[in-house]
Amino acid sequence: MLYWLMKYVLLGPLLRAFWPTKVTGLENVPTEGGAILASNHLAVADSFFMPLHVPRRVTFPAKQEYFTEPGFKGRLKKWFFTGAGQFPIDRSGGAAAQAAIDAAVRLLREGRLLGIYPEGTRSPDGRLYKGKTGVARIALEARVPVIPVAMIGTDQVNPIGSRMWWPHKLEIRFGKPLDFSRYEGLAGDRFVERSITDEIMYALMELSGQEYVDIYAARAKELIAAEKAGLRPAVPVQVGARDAARMPESRAS
Template identity: 50%
Template sequence: MDPERLIYPLMKHVVMGPAMRLAFLPSVSGLRHVPRMGPVILAANHLGFLDSFVLPLMVPRRVHFLGKHEYFTGAGLKGRATATFFRSVGAIAVDRSGGRAAFDALDTSAAVLESGGVFAIHPEGTRSPDGRLYRGRTGVARLAMRTGAPVVPVAIEGTDKVQPRGQAVPRPGRIGLRIGAPMDFRGRDRGVPRGRAAREITDEIMEAIQGLSGQEYVDDYAPRPAEPR
């Protein structure tokens, strides 16, 4: 058996899950909307670094998400430990440089869903700089159309307060997770240009997320943080 499959329940149920509940007293509603079996896309807003860990630890299925390639390629004992940790919590390495990066990410995400798994995505593409909800990128819609997997909208709350941008260590505070009803987009691209269908579907998903989060909506893409020099 893959040793990382043994590490995952240990991390979720014994180490990180209890620690997160103690530190952040998470409020979770709507877990009944997450299908118990079969492929599902969790589409969530993106407020803080902790978001990618909140979903895997609070949802009662193994959740996969894309992680920067750099998390998996560090040298030495620390590098190996970091890579094992990220894989154990469901992260999948993706090299986001180069022209094929978006296609590779889509293929990787689709493979998770086609095997009956759960895949989490932040349609905004990057963390909100100011707590507002920004326009979604269409990768989530293209993934739903390609695989037929239902999309479950999710609102994450409070992660930007417990770990503001630039703060290395989170502080105790309250976080929340609100999960909405599944959205089925099968057949939405029949007789419609795929690009237009992808935009319409993405906008519907973002509207559902906003309904759960109550955030102010910005009809523009969130600015990506400047790369460190």
């Protein structure tokens, strides 16, 4: 109830009024049954604009810190993110990571739409980074299609580090569903899961027009932070995917 109230009464009309959005390929999102919407990730705003334009409810995993902060501000955040269709996950790794995958698979088997950012975190510079294989594991275990989604312009609305949202035209592109049924029964095979994840990231690169970089976004953020601190990054950040993959790692001096 809270989700639909936020979408159609409280937040949705405001977003539609101030941020006109061109949406293409929405017919690729199934009208029923479980499916993964795998999106590039440019800004926090992605999790608000994409579900706004999908007729069905979209559920996103979100870091549990959004739901556990104490005090009035914490309760307000929990109410807000719950209303936005997000559920908490522990990102500390190990058993917590498996619990997050299990929760996602359960939702998909219930016939829901699950929003996932394969990069794992926001792009630090607008480029597309290497995907984490959790999306492949979930797709295989739940036996659902993956719809690639390209968010364009949200990093201009909500730049990293900015508390303000700025007027800017947006575009959302929904690609054709990717069917991985040919890999049925191979969940847990790391080579298969990497192949599936790379196929998803290639579809996102084609759909979004972003430059692809073959390192994880979290690692890129570390390199950018080291560069700003005057340290030599282990791998130059301003390189393409092939160059980054070929370069040997060097130590900061």
